[in-house]
Amino acid sequence: MDVExxxxxxxxxxxxxxxxxxxxxxxxxxxxxxxxxxIDLVDDKDRHIVVPAGALGYAIIGSETKHAVGFGAL
Incomplete structure (x- = not known):
């Protein structure tokens, strides 16, 4: 899940x-x-991202689908 x-x-x-x-x-x-x-969130590397709630401007929460990377044969 991508978060911004x-x-x-x-x-x-x-x-x-x-x-x-x-x-x-x-x-x-x-x-x-x-x-x-x-706000205390944990990333996929087990690092904590801590942001004061009053300082949050916006949050974009991405899709949960995994995208393939690289070249694929058709």
Whole structure:
């Protein structure tokens, strides 16, 4: 799952891939924003991405489908 987080007053978004589903990521973000606590997400390399809820500008949660990479024979 590809995730992009836009942070207020930061020029570049934070992009990462996670094993969590779109619903899990969305719920974690919504809960953190609702109670004004840091958003804590884990990427596919077990690194924590922590963003203050008040600094979140936007979140784009990508599709869960895996895309083939490389050349395929037809």
């Amino acid at each position: 987080l836009g942070i207020q007053n930061v020029a570049r978004p934070v992009n990462f891939t996670t094993e969590d589903s779109a619903d899990q990521v969305s719920k974690k973000i919504a809960q953190a924003v609702a109670i004004h606590e840091p």
